[in-house]
Amino acid sequence: MSAINARPVCKAGPRVPRLFPPGLADRRARLIRQMDAQWVNGTVLHYWFFDGPEPQKQAVRDAFAHWKSLGIGLEFTETATRSEAEVRIDFDQGDGSWSYIGRDILGIANTDVTMNFGWDLTDDYGRTTALHEIGHTLGMPHEHQNPFAGIVWDEPKVYSYFGGAPNNWPRSQTFQNVLKKLNSQEVEGSDWDPDSVMEYWFPAGLILRPEQYREGLNPPGGLSALDVEWVMRFYPALPIAPRSLSAFASAPLVLHPGGQANFTIVPEETRSYRFATFGTADTVLVLFEEVDGQLRHLESDDDGGEDRNATFKVKLFKGRRYVARVRLYWAGQSGQTALMYW
Structure with missing residues (x-):
């Protein structure tokens, strides 16, 4: 398979699974799993840049502003002090683009990166990448790992594709970010949104079913209608007077x-x-x-x-x-x- 038209994609940070005591009711565990990465609504997320070119920083600022423009109940504020930042952003071009998921970042040492961008953010694909990684920080996983999507992969081709340039992933990373299905108890609802900002671009030959995606899956970029619906459901506008x-x-x-x-x-x-x-x-x-x-x-x-x-x-x-x-x-x-x- 040619890698000429290949695109680099996000490699989300690993999650630490929550362990439950024996005998916990299934419904109770399911609700906790669905929401354990979400912030309390009204949280102010402070972000800080390790370093990087000003146009790349501005692209990230614009992406935060775009999420906020939906009217969600979260705030995003840039800070000049690393120790005050929950979200710490780097532009290491050798480390790909990735972010930890939701409140998992609170367990990361404040000297460490929680979000990285490994390619240019000033074109259309880059701007979608910035929205995608912030989506992870808001608690959104990869859409194609939705267990209700019904995706059947040509697994050897998937490993071959992501093992080649520009991603060069080992098999374990391809499994973690593409083939591994989310626990059905971690997913709210049953819909798969192929237009989501959290969906990858896939070339022809990787997806066997649904058949309409055998020739490839190419999300339009930006936030989909379901992305907006999801984020507003979890982070609605706050009441004026607590x-x-x-x-x-x-x-x-x-x-x-x-x-x-x-x-x-x-x-x-x-x-x-x-x-x-x-x-x-x-x-x-x-x-x-x-x-x-x-x-x-x-x-x-x-x-x-x-x-x-x-x-x-x-x-x-x-x-x-x-x-x-x-x-x-x-x-x-x-x-x-x-x-x-x-």
Whole structure:
């Protein structure tokens, strides 16, 4: 197979699978798997560039702005300080283009790269690449690995194609990024979107079925209608006025899976406080501090799949503004979940 028209493609960072205790209900585990890479809505993701030509940096800035222009409830802010950045971006031309998935980046040392671009981003394919890698950071996997896609591969040709230039992948990487199907419990819905920004371009001969893609799969580039629908479902525009929460006051939470509650907190005294959720629920609890008008991640806990509640202890300062966000994976009974700090 000729590699003359081959395109380099993304090699997403590996995920660490979440392990569940024996006996966890299938529905509960499925909901957690579907959402465990997603950010709490309202997160401000700070990004920082290691180095790189200004036109390439600007292409990434433009891609962040494009995602934000949809009206999603996330914010993207460039920072000049690496230690303040959750997303750390490099332009190593020898390392391909890739990104870790969603909240996995919080487990990466702040000296390390979480997103890399290995080719020019200023043409149409490059601009789609920038959108694609940011999609990974938002929690989106590769679309062709959707278990409901029904793709049947000519596997020897797939290994041969991606093993050649310009990707030069070992077999393990080709399997990880192309042939390996996502766990069906990790996928919301059953649709495959061949037009998605998260879909690869494939030449003729790699796909045996569906038959209409035997001559190749060539997504149009940019965000598809389903990409927009997906990201708006997980990150809808935030309510204008979050609820106020005082110390020792319990705030009941009645949420659907994926739903979220948001609270503003202004402590009346400076001291250490304990935050906790209560009830039979799996949640992600995140606390932000407002610094110079921007929300900075202060502390968080995720109790998904564990027989405990999300909790942490943190020092708060009198008169400063904090924001607590609770996102629900699963609740045993509606109305049996609450947030309190004391």
